[in-house]
Amino acid sequence: MSDAAAHAIEHPTTTGIDSRKVAIWTLIGSECLLFASLISTYLVYKGKSLVGPLPHTESQCMLHGKMQACEPIFSIPLVTFGTAVLLFSSFFVVLALYGAQKGNRKMLITWLSATVVCGLFFIGMQVYEFSHFYHEGLGYTTNLFASTFYTLTGFHGSHVTVGVIWLATLLVMAIRGKLPAGKSLNLEIAALYWHFVDVVWIVIFPVVYLMR
Amino acid sequence: MATSVVDHAPASHHEPHTGIWSWITTVDHKRIGILYGVTAFIFFLLGGIEALIMRIQLMKPDNTFVSPELFNSLFTMHGTTMIFLGVMPLSAMFFNYFIPLQIGARDVAFPRLNAFSYWVFLLGGLFINFSFLINAAPNAGWFGYANLTSNQYSPGLNTDFWVLGLQILGVASMAAAINFFVTIVNMRAPGMKMLRMPMFVWMSFITQILLLLAFPVITIALVFLMMDRHFATHFFLPEGGGDPILWQHLFWIFGHPEVYILILPSFGIVSEILPVFSRKPLFGYTAMVFSGAFIAFLGFGVWSHHMFSTGMGPFADAFFSLSTMLIAVPTGVKIFNWIGTMWGGSLQLKTPMLFAIGMVAQFIVGGLSGVMHSVPPADLQQTDTYFIVAHFHYVLFGGAIFGLTAGAYYWFPKMFGRMLDDKMGKLHFWMMFLGFNITFFPMHFLGLNGMPRRVYTYPGDLNFEFWNQVQTWGSLLLGVSFLVFIYNMWKASRRPADAPADPWRGATLEWLIPSPPQEFNFADVPPVHSATPAWDLRRAGGGTLPEPQRVSGAGIHMPRPSYWPAVTAVGVLVTIGSILFTHAFSQWYFITLTGAAILIYGIYRWAYEPAF
Amino acid sequence: MDAHSHAQGGDHAHPTPGLYFKVALVLFVLTALEVLAYEVGHGRMGADLQRIVEPVVVMLLLVLSAAKFALVAMFYMHLKQDPKVLTNLFIWPLLLAATVIAAMIVIFSYWRVVGAK
Ligand SMILES: [Cu+2]
Numbered sequence: 001m002s003d004a005a006a007h008a009i010e011h012p013t014t015t016g017i018d019s020r021k022v023a024i025w026t027l028i029g030s031e032c033l034l035f036a037s038l039i040s041t042y043l044v045y046k047g048k049s050l051v052g053p054l055p056h057t058e059s060q061c062m063l064h065g066k067m068q069a070c071e072p073i074f075s076i077p078l079v080t081f082g083t084a085v086l087l088f089s090s091f092f093v094v095l096a097l098y099g100a101q102k103g104n105r106k107m108l109i110t111w112l113s114a115t116v117v118c119g120l121f122f123i124g125m126q127v128y129e130f131s132h133f134y135h136e137g138l139g140y141t142t143n144l145f146a147s148t149f150y151t152l153t154g155f156h157g158s159h160v161t162v163g164v165i166w167l168a169t170l171l172v173m174a175i176r177g178k179l180p181a182g183k184s185l186n187l188e189i190a191a192l193y194w195h196f197v198d199v200v201w202i203v204i205f206p207v208v209y210l211m212r
Numbered sequence: 213m214a215t216s217v218v219d220h221a222p223a224s225h226h227e228p229h230t231g232i233w234s235w236i237t238t239v240d241h242k243r244i245g246i247l248y249g250v251t252a253f254i255f256f257l258l259g260g261i262e263a264l265i266m267r268i269q270l271m272k273p274d275n276t277f278v279s280p281e282l283f284n285s286l287f288t289m290h291g292t293t294m295i296f297l298g299v300m301p302l303s304a305m306f307f308n309y310f311i312p313l314q315i316g317a318r319d320v321a322f323p324r325l326n327a328f329s330y331w332v333f334l335l336g337g338l339f340i341n342f343s344f345l346i347n348a349a350p351n352a353g354w355f356g357y358a359n360l361t362s363n364q365y366s367p368g369l370n371t372d373f374w375v376l377g378l379q380i381l382g383v384a385s386m387a388a389a390i391n392f393f394v395t396i397v398n399m400r401a402p403g404m405k406m407l408r409m410p411m412f413v414w415m416s417f418i419t420q421i422l423l424l425l426a427f428p429v430i431t432i433a434l435v436f437l438m439m440d441r442h443f444a445t446h447f448f449l450p451e452g453g454g455d456p457i458l459w460q461h462l463f464w465i466f467g468h469p470e471v472y473i474l475i476l477p478s479f480g481i482v483s484e485i486l487p488v489f490s491r492k493p494l495f496g497y498t499a500m501v502f503s504g505a506f507i508a509f510l511g512f513g514v515w516s517h518h519m520f521s522t523g524m525g526p527f528a529d530a531f532f533s534l535s536t537m538l539i540a541v542p543t544g545v546k547i548f549n550w551i552g553t554m555w556g557g558s559l560q561l562k563t564p565m566l567f568a569i570g571m572v573a574q575f576i577v578g579g580l581s582g583v584m585h586s587v588p589p590a591d592l593q594q595t596d597t598y599f600i601v602a603h604f605h606y607v608l609f610g611g612a613i614f615g616l617t618a619g620a621y622y623w624f625p626k627m628f629g630r631m632l633d634d635k636m637g638k639l640h641f642w643m644m645f646l647g648f649n650i651t652f653f654p655m656h657f658l659g660l661n662g663m664p665r666r667v668y669t670y671p672g673d674l675n676f677e678f679w680n681q682v683q684t685w686g687s688l689l690l691g692v693s694f695l696v697f698i699y700n701m702w703k704a705s706r707r708p709a710d711a712p713a714d715p716w717r718g719a720t721l722e723w724l725i726p727s728p729p730q731e732f733n734f735a736d737v738p739p740v741h742s743a744t745p746a747w748d749l750r751r752a753g754g755g756t757l758p759e760p761q762r763v764s765g766a767g768i769h770m771p772r773p774s775y776w777p778a779v780t781a782v783g784v785l786v787t788i789g790s791i792l793f794t795h796a797f798s799q800w801y802f803i804t805l806t807g808a809a810i811l812i813y814g815i816y817r818w819a820y821e822p823a824f
Numbered sequence: 825m826d827a828h829s830h831a832q833g834g835d836h837a838h839p840t841p842g843l844y845f846k847v848a849l850v851l852f853v854l855t856a857l858e859v860l861a862y863e864v865g866h867g868r869m870g871a872d873l874q875r876i877v878e879p880v881v882v883m884l885l886l887v888l889s890a891a892k893f894a895l896v897a898m899f900y901m902h903l904k905q906d907p908k909v910l911t912n913l914f915i916w917p918l919l920l921a922a923t924v925i926a927a928m929i930v931i932f933s934y935w936r937v938v939g940a941k
Contacts, residue, residue, distance in 0.1 A: 013398040015909055019321040022394045025910050026424060029917035030386065034428035036921035037462060040928040041436070041447070050453045080859050087855065087892075091848035094900050095841055140443065144453045147445040151435070169816075195901045202892045205855075206885040210862040397909070425917060429924075461931070465924060512920060516931070525934045 024189045028196045035200050038155055039207060042148040049143035053136055056212045063137040073136055074209055075129070082125035083205045086160075089118030090198040093167070093191045100174070100184035108179065112171045112187075115194070119164035126157045149208065156204060159197045166190045218735050219766035237773035239323035240731060244330050245309030246627065251334055252301035258341070259293035260691060262286045267651075267687040270680050273672035283668035284351035285370070289341075291354030292374065295474065296381050297337045299608065302616050303477035304333075307392050307416050309627060313722035313729065314410045316401025316737040321394040323771040324818060325387050331781030332384035339789050340377030343370065350374035353666065355467070356437070358448030358459035363441055372792050375438050380788050382427050382434075389423035392416060401721065403740035407501065410720045410743065411494060414501050415480030418508045419473050425512070426469035433462035442794045457522055464515035472511045474608055475575075476504065478615025479546060482568045485622050486550055487744075488716050489565035490557025496549040497743055503542035503549075510539045520588040521595045529588045536586035543579055547572060562716070563637030567618030570645050574610025578603055581656065596666070599659025605652045617644070617697075622716065624701075629709030629727045636700040643693035650686025654679035713760050719744035726760050732768040769824050776818035783811030839899060847899045851892055858888045 013019055052059025053070040061070040092114040099107025130150070138146050170187055173179045179187065238244060266286050269277045278286065312320055320326050343349045348369040352361045361371045396417045400409070409417070436447035437459070446452020448459045487494045494500060516524060516532040524532075550572050559565065581603040585591040594600055624632050659665075663676050670676045714723035723746050725734060742748055750757050786807025793800040865881030867874040877884070898904040903911045 014400045014404075015398055015907060017398070017907060017910070019394050019398045022398055022910070022913070023322065023390055025913040026390050026393050029913045030390070030424040030428055032914075032917040032921040033425050033924070034432060036924045037429045037432035037465075040925045041432070041458065041462075043925065044458060044928055044932045045454075048453050048455075076859065076862065080855070083855060084852065087851050088848065090896055090900050091844055091851075094839075094844050098841055098844070141445050141452075144446060147439065147447060151439065192901055195896055198900075199893050199896050202889055202896065206858055206889045210858060210885050211882055212866065425920060455932075458932075461928060512924075524931060525938065527934060528931050 018185055020185065020189055021192070024192050028192065031196065031200075035152075035155070035203070038148075038152040039203070042152050042208065045144040045148050049145045051143050053133075053138050053142070054145060055149070055208075061137050061142075070137060073133055073138055075132070076209060078125065078129060079205065079209050082122050082129075083201065085118050085125070086122050086198055086201050089115045089122070090195050092118060093194050097184065097187050097191050100179060100187045101181055103181035105174065105177070108174050108187075109171070112167060112174060116164055116168050116171055119160055119167065119194075122160055123157060123164065126153065126160075152208065153204065156197070156200055159200070163190070163194045163197050167194065218768055219764045220735060221764045221766075234773065236778055237327075237775045239319070239327050239771045239773055239777070241308050241312050241320050241323065241326060242627070242729065242731075242733075244326050245305045245307075247330050248301050248308055248333070249305035251330075251337065252298055252305060255293055255297035255337055255341075256299075256302065257694070259290050259298050260694065262290040262293065264687055264691055266290065267684040269668060270670075271684040272681070273670055273674075273677055275669055278668070280668040281351065284666075285344075285349035287666055288350045288353050288374070289344075292340065292350060292378075294608070295354065295470070296378065297333075297340075299474045299612050299616070300385065301333055301337075303416075303419070303474075304329075304388060306412070306477060306481065306616070306619055306623070307388070307419075310623065310722060311392055311395055311413055311416055312399070313626075313725070313733060314413050314720050315396065315399060315404060316721045316734060316740065317395065317399040318733050318768070319771060320391050321399055322391050324774050324777045324823065325391050327774070328777035328781055329384045329388035329391065331778045332380060332387065332784050335781055335785040336377055336380030336384060339380060339785060340373055343373035343377075348373060350377075355463060356459075357463075358437070358440075358456035359450070361437060361441070361459075362449055369792060369795070372438075372441060372795070375434050375441070376788050376791055379431065379434050379438075380785060382431050383784050383788075385423055386427055389420045389427070393420040393424065396420070401737045401740050404745075407498065408740055408743045410480075411483035411497070411500055412477070412480035412720075415476040415483070415504055418504050419476045422469045422473050422476070422508055422511065426466045426473070429462055430466035433459060433466070436462075438791065442791065457519070460519050460522060461515070464518045465512070467518065468515045469508070469511045471604075471607070472508060474612050475615075476508075478571065478612045478619075479504065481615045481619035481622070482550065482571050484718075484720065485564050485568040485618055486553045486572075488622075488718050489560045489562060489568070490554050491560070491717075492553060492557040493719075493744060493747075494549070495552030495555070496545075499545055500549055503545040506542040507539060510535060510542070514539060517586055517591070520591045533586050533588055537583060540579065540583050540586075547576060547579075562621075563632070563634055563641060564618045564622035564716075566638060566641040567614050567621060570641065571611055571614035571618060574606050574614060574648070578606025578608075578610055581606065594659060596664055597659035598655040598663045598665055601665050602652050602655035602659060605648075605655070609648060609652070614644075614648075623722075624704070625711035625715050626722055626727050626729070628704070629711045630704040630707055631711050631715060632700050632704050636696060636703075640693050640696040640700065643689055643696060647686050647688075647690030647693055651683050651690055652686075654683055714746070714757060717750070719747045721745055724749070724757070724760060726762050730762055730765060732765050732770055735763050735765055735768070771823050772821075774818070774821060776814050776821060780811060780814030780818060783807050783809075783814050787811055838905065839902075843899065847895050851895060854888050854892050854895075858885055861885055861888070 013022075015022065049059075052061030053073040055074045056072050058072060059070050060067055063070065092111045096108050096111035096115060099105070099109075099111060133146075140146060140150050167190055170179060170190055173186075235243065235247065238247075263286075265278060266283065269275050269283060271277075308320070308326065312318070340350070346369070350373055351370045352366050352374070356371065356374060360366060361375075396409070396413060436445070439445040440447050440449060440454075446454040448454050448456050450456065483494055483500060514532055514536045516528055517536045520529060520532075554569075581599070585594045585600070585603065621632055621637055624630070658676055658679050661674075661676070663670060663674070670680075709728070711727045713726050715727075716723075721734075721738070721740070722729070724738060738745060738749065746757070784807075787804055787810075788807075790800065790803040790807055793803065861877065861881055861884045863869060864873050864877045865884075866878075897914065901914075903914065
């Protein structure tokens with residue numbers, strides 16, 4: 001069916017906002033409770049681990065088959081860098097959306113690519129961080145800190161992954177010229193999701209990494 | 213509006229779609245509603261049979277009709293089935309069929325997402341019940357308290373079926389909740405402001421909000437439990453520093469809003485029926501809306517009243533006790549308004565009205581016993597006894613099921629174009645009313661006398677036998693009453709579809725179109741100027757409305773059928789369900805990957821398929 | 825759909841890349857301040873500074889993170905210019921989420937606090 005025909009049967013909505021945009025905001029509202037459950041569990045179990053390694057303090061932990069003193073496990077510089085990358089990806093995706101709405105295809109493709117690269121970089125940071133922790137003796141089941149930390153950041157990371165796939169799909173559409181200004185809502189919705197993933201990290205970064 | 217292009221010539225034929233394939237690919241909210249209704253009713257009967265088996269077991273002391281193990285599975289699956297596969301999807305049937313009709317829309321906001329919700333629900337329900345066939349039905353209670361659900365105390369797949377089944381059903385509920393929420397926000401007829409929406413739409417709206425905010429919490433709790441069982445974490449296991457009480461908190465943060473998810477649709481249905489059969493507008497419309505919203509709001513601040521016996525300390529006990537008592541206030545407002553609606557009206561005691569009145573009366577009983585155990589010292593006596601069982605059955609059966617049954621009699625003619633027989637309906641009502649009260653009222657006595665729930669039998673010298681026997685006979689009467697209902701529907705299906713568009717002189721938009729409605733619902737959506745648009749038109753027409761005619765409706769574009777929602781639903785089932793295998797066959801993770809591939813492929817095909 | 829059709833309540837002008845850039849800069853500075861608060865609060869810059877900052881470091885971090893959150897929501901997610909209904913869809917669940925987290929912390933620390941006396 002041609003676009004013109006599709007437009008003719010589109011009904012005006014009660015709020016004047018496209019239903020898909022209302023839907024993504026509804027999903028975002030709902031996901032607040034998903035992350036609230038994860039964050040409360042992390043905080044409730046803070047300091048309740050029976051063995052190390054621990055995030056901010058030295059501890060006794062099992063490494064290479066024997067109990068030994070372990071350093072605090074968090075590396076703040078690495079995560080700060082990842083945080084900055086994710087923040088800038090939010091900036092890039094609004095520029096991409098601006099380009100899409102103005103019909104500026106070059107701007108759209110440039111900044112959307114930058115966003116996807118940032119997202120991939122963040123995922124890479126997380127994979128590196130997790131494997132580093134693992135080598136330091138922090139497996140998924142090592143202690144309560146490990147289980148709650150990996151589950152919380154893992155849930156966030158899987159949201160980042162979905163966002164990257166979504167934005168990459170739109171990037172392919174943009175490159176093929178299938179994301180004209182009239183369809184910029186597709187990008188706007190994905191961008192809203194992407195920003196939400198970013199604000200969740202804005203909460204996780206200080207609460208998990210910076211509070212002792 | 214595009215109404216000018218709609219062809220108003222009389223319809224030459226209708227319902228061109230038939231056959232199984234048309235049901236698998238349908239995105240019509242009315243057909244999906246019927247699918248929900250039929251499926252949920254079958255699950256509901258299954259849950260009823262489970263209850264009857266338990267009643268037979270409890271008929272006499274030291275009975276051996278079922279084994280203790282089977283009894284555990286029966287009460288677990290009875291609760292799980294009635295809540296997630298019975299009452300919720302029966303409500304979803306009415307959401308599907310009547311939210312679009314009552315707000316004057318052609319369909320829901322996302323018709324294919326709606327189909328997806330149904331297929332995921334169906335597959336999730338089949339998945340969790342499949343466990344019976346391999347003798348591994350869930351057996352740790354519908355609340356799944358840790359650490360009874362740990363590998364140590366629940367070896368075998370029973371609890372895994374429960375965890376993963378609920379996770380699948382959660383996907384269906386979330387998708388449906390987003391859909392109905394957006395539909396109500398965005399698809400209303402011109403002039404239908406929020407405070408002109410029918411009360412059923414209002415209560416459904418609040419239900420969707422509760423679903424959206426409560427389900428993520430149980431999702432996370434179930435993920436933790438799955439990790440504990442399959443990947444050796446200690447979220448709820450004390451030996452690794454975990455706290456079993458955390459499960460109870462997460463579960464009841466979801467669980468208390470869940471009881472409002474179960475009851476609010478029924479509140480909405482009753483608020484539709486009472487004015488129509490009292491020939492009076494709903495008393496205190498605005499108060500009804502805000503008391504509903506207030507109940508939902510407070511509903512998130514009372515969860516720990518399920519946990520007084522865990523020893524939370526006086527501060528939390530006092531807080532949750534007071535908030536629970538407070539929630540009785542808006543509930544009381546509702547009951548007052550229902551009675552106010554009937555007060556001085558010219559009551560027509562047709563079947564839907566009888567069920568609605570029965571709902572109000574019984575809900576009062578359940579509400580009052582609920583206030584009783586909001587007091588922690590009293591609760592410590594009542595918790596885990598049959599008193600609690602009596603309480604929540606008065607709320608969920610006496611309240612929710614009676615309300616849903618009222619809705620079934622009220623809307624059956626609209627859905628199928630055939631009236632249900634009123635005499636048989638009244639017989640159904642009186643049998644169900646008596647059967648229900650005989651079954652559940654004596655549980656108050658037994659509970660206060662100390663009979664514990666979830667125990668497969670009792671010794672003979674405790675004097676529990678008399679009331680248990682009475683209850684079992686009552687439950688059989690209750691069961692038979694549903695046979696009358698089924699017979700009534702079967703008889704109706706044999707009659708010609710000649711129900712008028714508006715058999716009850718209803719107040720809302722769905723009564724302005726033929727029964728059953730045409731695929732596009734409304735050829736033209738009438739403007740809405742009040743909460744009772746059909747009564748406005750009737751009044752303007754001097755007390756009568758012309759019978760609406762079926763029109764050809766050419767020029768109205770309806771969404772195209774699609775099978776991608778069903779394919780994607782299979783992806784959800786395989787992805788989540790296959791986690792079951794990680795216990796025994798860890799190399800079978802490729803099945804999970806296959807499921808994910810189906811899921812992703814389905815989503816892409818769906819996204820690139822034109823909707824119209 | 826026209827990109828501007830959502831700007832029903834739009835008395836605000838559409839943000840420009842310049843504004844987006846300013847927001848990005850502020851976000852960057854706030855993040856740097858967060859890390860600074862962490863370092864100072866934990867003694868990396870001398871004991872004197874630590875004594876001043878340590879008692880308020882959690883408060884500081886919460887305020888800074890809330891500011892970042894609000895900036896992204898208002899400007900990048902366009903809540904400042906979009907219809908109010910969308911803000912409501914976000915802010916009420918957010919408040920509920922914050923309340924749930926706070927309530928869980930209070931409930932779970934009760935016996936630890938009371939028991940310590
Ligand atoms: Cu409750």
